[in-house]
Amino acid sequence: MELTHASELAISHQLNVLIVDENEFVHHLLQSSLLDLNIERVSVCTNAYKAVKLCEKNYFHIVICAFNVKSDKDGFHLLEELKDKGYVDKRTVLIFLSSETSESLVNSIIELQPDDFWSKPLSQGKVTERLRYTLGVKKKLFTIFLAFDKKNYAKAIYFADRLLLDSSLKPYFLNILRLKGEAYLRLREFVEAETFYRSLLKSCQHSWVYTGFVNALLNQNKLDEIKDLLSTLVEKPDTRFATYDLLAQYYIDNKRYELAYEQIKLACELSPRNLERQRKLYELARLNGDFSGQYKASKNMVKFAKNSIHQSPVFELNMIRSCLDYANSMSDAQATSIFSDVEKAIKTMENSADTDDKITQLLWVIKARLCTAQGQEEKALNIVENHFSVRLSADVEDNLDKVKVYQELGLKEEMQDLYDVIAKQSEHDSLNNAAINGYIEQRVEHKTQQFSPRKLNQMAVEYYKKARYMSSAKCLEEAVLLSPKNNKFRISLLKVLIKLKEKDQHETKHLELAEETIEKLRYEQLSENDNEVYLQLKNRWQVNSMEN
Structure with a gap:
């Protein structure tokens, strides 16, 4: 069944209402409020599973859903599923309830675009008043909502203009104008949208x-x-989240990935539940060499996908992969515990009931990467020869993971073939996936580099012990390039550059690199110990420079 005409909303006693809340007192209060509006056909449930089952059998004109439906999935995940399955659309009166009003929750709910947000505890009089108004909006502006649901945004603008000529609808003019502006943006008619909003700003100051x-x-x-x-706008609570989000996408579109990363981090803090935004955070962290940030984003995706329509073993796989990337960007002492986490996560996935043949194949790739990271190249090569599938994956992430194994084992022909496949895949990817395409370009640029940052650091230590300072500096320079957020590598590089100068083995580029490294570390948030070492090295460099 589908709601096709506003007149259907006018017959109160025929309206179907769904209430989803764990609290029976809330059920009774809302039913009493609905009776005040002559609405009698009310279904109530206490969990998301039953709510979905009810929506499969009935069409609900009004859905009132609480956030704290904890028995299976929360209200956010439920509404996301109802929207995805078409049980809730622009024509549905959608009300969200919560006793929690934190900024992150409110921002997350705003993204689901409910018609109203009611904070608990509820008052029967206010519920009746606000529901009457919200239902009135749906009836009066029904033609616009129907056009939105049909994705006919040009028609939505046409209906909006017609309704704005009706002076009796003046109480709803702001609602109409908001929908008209949204329609311009959906049509990507940005010049018209600018003119529309610029004119509106003269008389309306809404966020x-x-x-x-x-x-x-x-x-x-x-x-x-x-x-x-x-x-x-970034200083105001009601506009800062949307502003951060818009700026992040703007910087992505313009390939200014460092700035995009800073904005998306702020947006994710304010609205962490949106998985598409977390995915952007994950990709931008990786692109900017922040492997710690990449790992955190992957863990958030696992957390927020749980019990949602998005739940998939892919999120666990990407968390393990990013954990391994994180370990490979560290020194030996830092990486040991991370490797242990990777091994535990692999075993957990292997023992999971959701693990099929495809996932098993992908886990073999991760095992091979773990072996190369731990210096067990022969074991990794054995895995490649006996367990790697010759079939290519349709998923870019799967192929990127495999190409890292080939690169670390020096299998150049296999690596190049796979890079060619990845390049073609990225060409056909979403326009919004500029961040992952940027990362692929970055990987191609460094494809001749066989070693991980961690391996390069190990080599630098060995060269330093043998007084081969030039080779040590080169390894550390490459490690910093691949892992720019690892300040320990920068500090080690500065130490080697000072040694080169003291031994008079330096070139002009080494002097410039030392100054650049000192300046970079100056603005980094270093641990107390690292900061002490940095200041000692900086002082040593300055004294050395004065003496020469």
Whole structure:
């Protein structure tokens, strides 16, 4: 069944309502409020599983859902599933309930676009009043909501313009204008959207007007025109999340990945449940060489995918892969415990009921990577020869993981063949996936580099012991290039560069690199011990420079 005409919302006693809440007192209060509106057909349940089953059998005009439905999945995951399955759309009156009003929860719920958000404890009088108004909005603006559901945004603008001519609808004009602006953005008519929002700003100061205006200008590459406005919006609680999100996408589109990463981190802190945003965080962390940040993002994806429609072993796989990337960006002392975590995670996945032949194949790739990271190249080669599938994966991440094994084992022909496949896959990927495409370009650029940052650091230590300072510096320079967020590598590099100068074995480029390294470390947040070592090395460099 589908709601196709506003008149269906006008017959109160025929409206179907679904209430999802663990608290029976809330059920009774809401049922009493609904009776005040002559709404009698009410279904109640206490968990997400039953809610989905009810939606499979009935069409609900009104859905009232609490966040704290903890018995199977929370209200956020439930609403996400109901929207994905088409049980809830723009024509549905959607109300969200919560006793929690933290900024991160509110931002997450706003992304699901409910018609109203009610904070517990509830008052029967206020519930009746707000539900009457929300139901009125649905009835009066039904044609626009129907056009949105059909993705006919041009028609939505047409209906909005017609409704704005009706003075009796003045109480709903802001709702109409908001939908009209959203339709312009959905159509990617950014010039028209800019004109629309610029005019609206003269008389309306609502947060959605500002964020719509910013969206329109960023998509026209007019960042300089709104720099002052952006500075204001990121300070305001009701606009900062949307502003961070818009800026992140703007910087991704313009391949300014460091700036994009800083913005997406802030957006994820304010609304952590959106998995697509966490995926962007994961990809940008990896692209910027922040393997710790990549690992944290992968863990968040596992956490927030659990019990949702997105739950998949792929998230666990990517967490193990990023854990291994993190270990390979560290020194030996730091990596030992991480390797232990990888081994435990592999065993957990192997023993999982969800592990099929495909997952088993991908775990063999991870095992081979673990062997190369631990210096067991012969064991890794044995895995490649006996357990690697000749079939290529349709997933870029799977192929990227395998190419790392070939690269670390020096299997250049296999590596190049797979890089060619990955390049073709990325060409056909989503336009929004600029971050992963940037990472692939980065990997291709460094494909002649066989060793991980951790291995390069090991080699640098051996060269240093043998007084081969030039070779040691070269290894550390490459390690820093591959793992730019590892300050221990930078400190080690500075130590070797000082030794080169003291032994008078340096070249001009080494002097410049030492100054650059000192300046870079100056702005990093170092541990107390690392900062002490850095200051000692910096002082040693300055004294050495004065003497020469």
